[in-house]
Every structure is written in C-alpha cells, then in structure tokens.
Amino acid sequence: DFFSATVHMEGLVWVESEMARAVRNHVRLGGLVPPELHRLAEGAAWLSDPTRVNPNSLVHNPIGAYLLIKRLNQEWANAIKTLPQPQEVFGEMYEELQLPSLADLEGCALALMRLQDVYNLDMRRVIDGEIVMKCRPNDTDACHDVNVSELKNRTVPLRLSILDVFYFGIVAQSHNDFYHAALWLNETLAIMNANECELCPDRREVLDRLADTYSKLRNHRGALQLFSESYRIDPTNPHTQARIRDEEYYANLQGNYVWQLQRSDDWEGRDKYEELCRVGVLQNRAPRASVSCRYFRPSPYFYLQPIKMEVLHETNPVIHLFHDIVSESEAARMREMAVPKFHRSVVVGDDGGDAIILNRVSETAWHFDYDDPVVARLSRRVDYATGLSTAEGTAEAFQVVNYGLGGQYIPHTDYFEGDHVTRHVQNGNRVVTFLLYLSDVDAGGATVFPIVDVAVPVVRNSAAVFWSMEKSGAVVPNSLHAGCPVLIGSKWIANKWIREHGNEFRRPCGLTPDE
Numbered sequence: 001d002f003f004s005a006t007v008h009m010e011g012l013v014w015v016e017s018e019m020a021r022a023v024r025n026h027v028r029l030g031g032l033v034p035p036e037l038h039r040l041a042e043g044a045a046w047l048s049d050p051t052r053v054n055p056n057s058l059v060h061n062p063i064g065a066y067l068l069i070k071r072l073n074q075e076w077a078n079a080i081k082t083l084p085q086p087q088e089v090f091g092e093m094y095e096e097l098q099l100p101s102l103a104d105l106e107g108c109a110l111a112l113m114r115l116q117d118v119y120n121l122d123m124r125r126v127i128d129g130e131i132v133m134k135c136r137p138n139d140t141d142a143c144h145d146v147n148v149s150e151l152k153n154r155t156v157p158l159r160l161s162i163l164d165v166f167y168f169g170i171v172a173q174s175h176n177d178f179y180h181a182a183l184w185l186n187e188t189l190a191i192m193n194a195n196e197c198e199l200c201p202d203r204r205e206v207l208d209r210l211a212d213t214y215s216k217l218r219n220h221r222g223a224l225q226l227f228s229e230s231y232r233i234d235p236t237n238p239h240t241q242a243r244i245r246d247e248e249y250y251a252n253l254q255g256n257y258v259w260q261l262q263r264s265d266d267w268e269g270r271d272k273y274e275e276l277c278r279v280g281v282l283q284n285r286a287p288r289a290s291v292s293c294r295y296f297r298p299s300p301y302f303y304l305q306p307i308k309m310e311v312l313h314e315t316n317p318v319i320h321l322f323h324d325i326v327s328e329s330e331a332a333r334m335r336e337m338a339v340p341k342f343h344r345s346v347v348v349g350d351d352g353g354d355a356i357i358l359n360r361v362s363e364t365a366w367h368f369d370y371d372d373p374v375v376a377r378l379s380r381r382v383d384y385a386t387g388l389s390t391a392e393g394t395a396e397a398f399q400v401v402n403y404g405l406g407g408q409y410i411p412h413t414d415y416f417e418g419d420h421v422t423r424h425v426q427n428g429n430r431v432v433t434f435l436l437y438l439s440d441v442d443a444g445g446a447t448v449f450p451i452v453d454v455a456v457p458v459v460r461n462s463a464a465v466f467w468s469m470e471k472s473g474a475v476v477p478n479s480l481h482a483g484c485p486v487l488i489g490s491k492w493i494a495n496k497w498i499r500e501h502g503n504e505f506r507r508p509c510g511l512t513p514d515e
C-alpha cells in the first residue's frame, strides 16, 4: 500500500512528475497523445518546476494526497489504457510503472474521515480544499480554532468535486461506517439541492444510499422520507416500495423518538485523547508550558556539549525532551536506511500475535547496531543519555516509523501487561522509551499523555524520553501515551526501548518502594 507511509506517497509525486515529463517530451517530438493525457501532463507540469515549493508537500496535505491517488488510479490509468503503444510515450519506465490501487484510494478517504473526527474539521472547508480545525464545545481554553492550510503556501487548488464527496459516502458505507456515510451522503444531497450540476451523481442512487444508511442508524423517519422521494423519481421500483413499507413500520414503532447523528466509534479515553491532539495541533510552533529547562550532563560524553533538556513532566511519569540529540545527517541516514525495509506496522494483538489495525497506520523498520555505524553510535548515545545499557538483549533495536496519511497510534503503554508479558518479556519489561523525532510535522502528530495532560511537540532531531517503570519494578500507568494523527506533514520517529535485564546494577532499587 502507498497510503500507509507518507514516504511512499512522496514516491508517487515523482511518478506523476516523470509521466508528465514523458508525455510532454513525446508531444514536443511531434508525437500525438489523447487530449486527456495532454491535460494531465500539463496539469502536473509545476511538479518539475524548481522555482515552486517542494512538490512533496502536495502529499503532506491529506486532500492533496487523496487527489493525487485519484488522478493516478483513475485518470492516468484510464488515459494510458487508451494508448495502443504506451511504451512509445513512456519508454522503459512503463514496465516498472506501479500505480496506486483502489485500496489506496479508499485508505485515503478513510484517513481523511479519521482526521475529520479527531481535529473536528469543517467539512465544507475540506471540500473547498482547506483544513480548518474547530475546537469542540467542551475543549479547554488551550484549544484554538485554526486554518492549518493557511500556514503553508499552497500552490494548487485542492477542491473536491461532488463526485468525491459522494465517493467518500460510498466508501464509508461499504466499510459499515454509517456515521461518516450519513455525513458525506447528506452533504452530497445538500450540494445537489443547492446547485444545478452537470456532473452530479444519479439523484436516486444518492437518496437510496442515504436512506439505507439512515435505516442502519435507526433513523427510520429520515429513511422513510428519502425512500419516498426516491420512489417519486422511479415509481416502478418494487424494491423501494418494500423499503418504504418497512421504514414506515419501524418509524411508527419508534413513536416520538428524536434521532441524533452520533459517532459510532466510542472507546474509553477517546475524548480526552482527541482533545489533547487538538490542543497540540500546532505544538511545535506555540510556546509550551514546560516545567523547566536546563543543561544536562548525564555522562562525561556530554561534557563539552551538554544535552539541552526540557522537563515536560517531573515525575510519574518523568517526561523529558532532549533537544538536538541527533544531527541532521544521522536522522537522514536513519530514514534512508528504513525505506527499503519498511513493513506495515503491527501492534501486539489480543491473541499475543501481531495485528494490523487501522489505529496504527504506519510503516516500520528495525535497525540493529551491526547494520550501520550510525545506528551503533546512536545506541551508544542513548546509553550515555539514559544511564542504561543498550547492549543487545538489554535494549531493542531502533524501531523506525513513518506514519501514513492521518497516521496515528492510539493510547497505549509501552510496558507489557497481562497476557502479553509471557510472549514479550524475556528480557524484562520496558523501562524507558527513547523516542527520537527524525522529522518535523506541519500540523498534528504530537505525542500526548492523556492522563497527565502533556503534549510533547514533534521537534526535529530531538527525543522524548519517558519512564514506564519505577526503580522498584512497578509499572507507571500514567505513562499512557499516543501519537496523534498527522494532519499535515510526514512524521518520522525512531524508538529505542530499554529492558530491565542487564540494567540491574545501572538502575538498582531504591531504599523504599516509591523511590
């Protein structure tokens, strides 16, 4: 999949730019191409204009990413199909051409809907190509409405068409996500009611889909009304007639019941987590309420260049941010080595095995110390900075992650609990997390600790360091944390988890259990 890591999406920007270049060259040399192909190539010309902003920023925006995938999966693919000899236009690249799939397009649509919830995005503005976050009524004063797309100089209009709006509704419906289906299908209908449009979807299909969605959500009166309208358009359809009878029956049973559209994915702690994500949406720009800052020399290694340490939470759990702990070139090396190794991220599933879930959309690679001198050097630095051994068997390899579109990692603890202990705790539990930020993020993506109300900013080349265990060996439930969905940008991190075994003498028990 392309949508599961932003770095893969960046590759697609390059693909479009190269295809456009090939078409333009072909035309310049006197070749003929269908007008549609010509239009696509001209539309992508700006991608190879060096005076414009970084083309990768196109896919750092979720609307831009969706539109790119759509162009490649549908418009380019269809136009190429009409060519009798595509090799004449595209040459060798044609053989290796890998265009995104329908699953990618769906993944983009679902990602946008997830962002819509967490950041409470204004739907109308999304359709106009703008990402505007609104705080929810119960949010703290620390939350501020913001148009995050204004913060980036945009180069191309990112407007969605009514067919896109309809498509979002269809995707949601086909994933049994009736909440978003209702939102987007309703919007489709609203746009159709407000405008004369040539390229509108079939009205009856929109009505039937929305009616069916309402029925699933137990809004039988709404469903009845829509099926009735659909029936007026086509009175010969026996299926609609039957549905009207059913909905009438259920609506009567419901009596005066007042229906309200509600999100369907409720889980404990969701609201607090999402609120903190909204508060932290521009965390790396805003001044933070850090407890204190100081130079920190945890070992002679840092004698000449002490760590610039920001204390974000003093205890239970300790959360520090170490600034400039890796260099630009080390971070680049870590990212570059990861791409060829990437696999879709998994989490520990209920059965103790690996599980792929939509709650963790990202790609993962593991870097061992013997893979590269830079990795070994960084492991050593983590040892000096934490005072704990990072030798093999004591610490895990570096886990490098690039989040995908709307990529997030919902609240969890890094230490293992319950059934997971047996499978994952041969070397003891995870004592400390050293979370390196290998990139900036334009908006969203903060690491948040909902129990203690801390949002850690994604500051390039810094590391969030937090402790999951007390010296006594007791775990710290307050270390519950999450990676907020990336709203705009490409988020790269590298985790180093250090285990208990091998550190008994480096971090011995205190004199009292709560030391």
Ligand SMILES: O=C(O)CCC(=O)C(=O)O
Residues within 6 Å of the ligand: 409, 414, 445, 446, 447, 448, 481, 482, 483, 484, 493, 495
């Ligand atoms: O991406 C983040 O900010 C948090 C990641 C995380 O918690 C993890 O990988 O365990």
Ligand SMILES: [Fe+2]
Residues within 6 Å of the ligand: 412, 413, 414, 481
């Ligand atoms: Fe974590």
